[in-house]
Amino acid sequence: MNSALEEIDVSHNNLEGPLPQNLCYRKKLQDLIIFRNKISGTIPDSYGECSSLTYVRIQENELSGVVPDGLWGISGLEHIEFTNNKLEGSITPSISSAKGLQQLLISGNNFSGKLPAEICDLQALGKFDSSRNQFSGDLPSCINQLKKLQELHMQGNKFTGEIPKSIAGWRELTQLDLSDNEFSSNIPVELGSLPVLTFLNLSNNLLSGEIPLELNKLKLNEFNVSNNRLQGEVPACFDKEFFLSSLMGNADLCSFVLKPLPPCSRSKHTNYVLVAVLSTLAFILVISLTWLLIITKNFITCGSKSKRSWKIIAYKRVGFKEEDVLASLRDENLIGSGASGQVYRVGLKSGQTVAAKRFWETKGLAESEEAFKSEVETLGRIRHVNIVSLLFSCIGEKYKVLVYDYMENGSLGDVLDEEKGGVFLDWPKRFAIAVGAAQGLAYLHHDCAPPIVHRDFKPNNILLDEEFRPKVADFGLAKVLKHDENESDQVMSRVAGSFGYIAPEYAYTMKVTEKSDVYSFGIVLLELMTRKKPNDSSFGESKNIVKWVREIALSSAGGGSEDAIGSTNMASLDQLLDSRMDTSTIDYHEVGKVLNVALLCTAELPITRPTMRRVVELLKDH
Structure with missing residues (x-):
C-alpha cells in the first residue's frame, strides 16, 4: 500500500481477525475508519x-483489552470513536x-474507574x-470548564456524588443525559440557566429535594426525572399528563392534577379561592372553545371531515395541543x-412561538401518505444544535x-x-454562521445512520435564531442514502435543488450524493462573503459566482495555479467581500480560509471536493 496514504476506510466490509500492527509507518495517516466489521483482539x-x-473511528467491532496510553494522547486528534466494542481499562491522564x-465517543464498552481530571483540558x-x-x-x-460542550451522555454507569452546580458556562449544551447512575443530592438550579x-x-438516580422552578426557563423537548427520591410539588410547567411518565417513581412528589401522584395539601381558604377561580376559568374556556370551534373547524380537522381521518405524530414533548397550532x-x-407550501408564525397561549408549514395539496403525485410519514419520522429523530427542531406533523386528506x-431572525436568505431590508451581518456573525451550517450538514452526512443528503441547501433553508445561530431547515427534498454493494448513489425522481446551487454533475448523471450538498455549501459560503446571488447579472454573460x-x-x-489561491492579497479579498462590512471588524485570515474552502467545495469534479467533516475541520483550523 502507498506509504503516503492519508485515510484508511474499510467500514462495512465484514473484516475479521486482529488489527494490523504496522499502520504507523504511513507517516501521513490521518483518518483511520474501520467501523462495523468483526475485528477482534486488542488495539496494538x-x-x-x-x-x-x-480521526479514529473503529466502533462496532469486537475489540477487547486496554486502549494504548499513547493513543489517548495523540496531540492532533479531533475525533475518537470506540463505541460498541469490549474495551476495558480507563481513560488515562x-x-x-x-x-x-472535538468528539470523544466511547459508549457501549467496559471502561471503568474515575474520569481523570485531565479531561478538563479538552477545551474544544x-x-x-x-x-x-x-x-x-x-x-x-x-x-x-468544558465551555464548548454541546452533548454530554453519561447514562448507564456507576457515577456517584453531586451533579456539578457550577455549570452555567455550558452555554452551548443541548443534550444532558446522566440517567441510570447513582447521583445524589439536589437537582442543580443552575441547569435552568443553560440557554x-x-x-x-436524570432518571434512575438517587436525587432528592424538589424539582427546581428554574427549569421552567428551559425549552425542553425531552425531560425525565423518574425513579429518584424527589419530593414536593411538581412545578406547573411539568404538571401535565404528557410528563407523567417522566415523574413516576418519586414517592414524595405531589400534584394538583396528575394521578396517580398523591395530591398536594391545601388550606381550606386556598380551596375556596381555587374553586372560584377554576369555575370562572372553566366558564371562559367553554365560551372561547365554542367560538374557536365555529371559526376554525376546518383547521381543527387538519383539512378533513373527521378527526379520525388525520394523524398526529409528535417527535418531542410539547406543552400544547395540535389544535392550538x-x-x-x-x-x-x-x-x-414557497414552492412546497406556506409558513405561519403561531403564538401560543403558553407564550411559546412556533413555525407551522402547511404543504400544498399533493393529489396525483407519486409520494404516498406512508412514504411522507416515513421520511418525516426519520427527520424527527434528528437532534443537533445546528438543525431546526421538528416538533410534530399532521397528515390529513x-x-x-x-x-x-420558531426562528426569530428568519432565514439567511x-x-x-x-431588498427585504434584512438585518446587517458583520464578519464575525457571518463566519459563525458558516461554521454552524457546516456542522449541521456534517451531522446529516456523517452522524446519521444511514446518511441523509439535504438536496436543497441554500440560504433560504438556513434559519437564524435570536442569537443568529444557524439551523439547517426545509427537508422537503431530503433523501436517506441507502448504500449497498452495487450502488453508491441514487437516481432521483425529481429535480434535486434550486437553480444556482445544483452541482454541475447532476445535469448529466441525475444522481445525488453527499458531494452534491458540499457543492451547494460552497455556493452559500460565496454568498456569505459577497452578498451576491449565484447567477448575479453583474458577473456578465455565461458566468456564475464560482467563475467570478x-x-x-x-x-x-499572479495568474498561477489554484494552489496559489491561498496567497490572495487583502485588496482582492476586499474586492470580493460585501462592501457594507466595516473592514475593521474583518478577520482576513478567516476570510482567506472561507474562500479556500468555498473553492474546494465548488470544484468541478465531485471526487475532488472535501467531505463536510473535512470542511468543518478546515474552517475551525487555527
Whole structure:
C-alpha cells in the first residue's frame, strides 16, 4: 500500500481477525475508519505512535483489552470513536495532550474507574459520550470548564456524588443525559440557566429535594426525572399528563392534577379561592372553545371531515395541543410562501412561538401518505444544535403540516437580501454562521445512520435564531442514502435543488450524493462573503459566482495555479467581500480560509471536493 496514504476506510466490509500492527509507518495517516466489521483482539500499542492521526473511528467491532496510553494522547486528534466494542481499562491522564479533541465517543464498552481530571483540558470538546460503561466515582469538579460542550451522555454507569452546580458556562449544551447512575443530592438550579438545553434525562438516580422552578426557563423537548427520591410539588410547567411518565417513581412528589401522584395539601381558604377561580376559568374556556370551534373547524380537522381521518405524530414533548397550532393557520399569521407550501408564525397561549408549514395539496403525485410519514419520522429523530427542531406533523386528506421551533431572525436568505431590508451581518456573525451550517450538514452526512443528503441547501433553508445561530431547515427534498454493494448513489425522481446551487454533475448523471450538498455549501459560503446571488447579472454573460470569484482569486495570485489561491492579497479579498462590512471588524485570515474552502467545495469534479467533516475541520483550523 502507498506509504503516503492519508485515510484508511474499510467500514462495512465484514473484516475479521486482529488489527494490523504496522499502520504507523504511513507517516501521513490521518483518518483511520474501520467501523462495523468483526475485528477482534486488542488495539496494538504501536497505534499510540501514529502521531499524524486526527480521526479514529473503529466502533462496532469486537475489540477487547486496554486502549494504548499513547493513543489517548495523540496531540492532533479531533475525533475518537470506540463505541460498541469490549474495551476495558480507563481513560488515562495522557488524554490532556489531545487538546483539539472535538468528539470523544466511547459508549457501549467496559471502561471503568474515575474520569481523570485531565479531561478538563479538552477545551474544544463538543460531544462526550461515555454511556453504558462501568465508570464510577464523582465527576471531576473542573468539568464545568468544558465551555464548548454541546452533548454530554453519561447514562448507564456507576457515577456517584453531586451533579456539578457550577455549570452555567455550558452555554452551548443541548443534550444532558446522566440517567441510570447513582447521583445524589439536589437537582442543580443552575441547569435552568443553560440557554439551548433541550434534552434533560436524570432518571434512575438517587436525587432528592424538589424539582427546581428554574427549569421552567428551559425549552425542553425531552425531560425525565423518574425513579429518584424527589419530593414536593411538581412545578406547573411539568404538571401535565404528557410528563407523567417522566415523574413516576418519586414517592414524595405531589400534584394538583396528575394521578396517580398523591395530591398536594391545601388550606381550606386556598380551596375556596381555587374553586372560584377554576369555575370562572372553566366558564371562559367553554365560551372561547365554542367560538374557536365555529371559526376554525376546518383547521381543527387538519383539512378533513373527521378527526379520525388525520394523524398526529409528535417527535418531542410539547406543552400544547395540535389544535392550538392548526387553528392559527390563517392569513394574518402568514410569514412566507414557497414552492412546497406556506409558513405561519403561531403564538401560543403558553407564550411559546412556533413555525407551522402547511404543504400544498399533493393529489396525483407519486409520494404516498406512508412514504411522507416515513421520511418525516426519520427527520424527527434528528437532534443537533445546528438543525431546526421538528416538533410534530399532521397528515390529513387535504393538508400536511409540520411544526418547528420558531426562528426569530428568519432565514439567511432574507438577511442577505438587501431588498427585504434584512438585518446587517458583520464578519464575525457571518463566519459563525458558516461554521454552524457546516456542522449541521456534517451531522446529516456523517452522524446519521444511514446518511441523509439535504438536496436543497441554500440560504433560504438556513434559519437564524435570536442569537443568529444557524439551523439547517426545509427537508422537503431530503433523501436517506441507502448504500449497498452495487450502488453508491441514487437516481432521483425529481429535480434535486434550486437553480444556482445544483452541482454541475447532476445535469448529466441525475444522481445525488453527499458531494452534491458540499457543492451547494460552497455556493452559500460565496454568498456569505459577497452578498451576491449565484447567477448575479453583474458577473456578465455565461458566468456564475464560482467563475467570478475564481477569476479574481487567481488574478490576485499572479495568474498561477489554484494552489496559489491561498496567497490572495487583502485588496482582492476586499474586492470580493460585501462592501457594507466595516473592514475593521474583518478577520482576513478567516476570510482567506472561507474562500479556500468555498473553492474546494465548488470544484468541478465531485471526487475532488472535501467531505463536510473535512470542511468543518478546515474552517475551525487555527
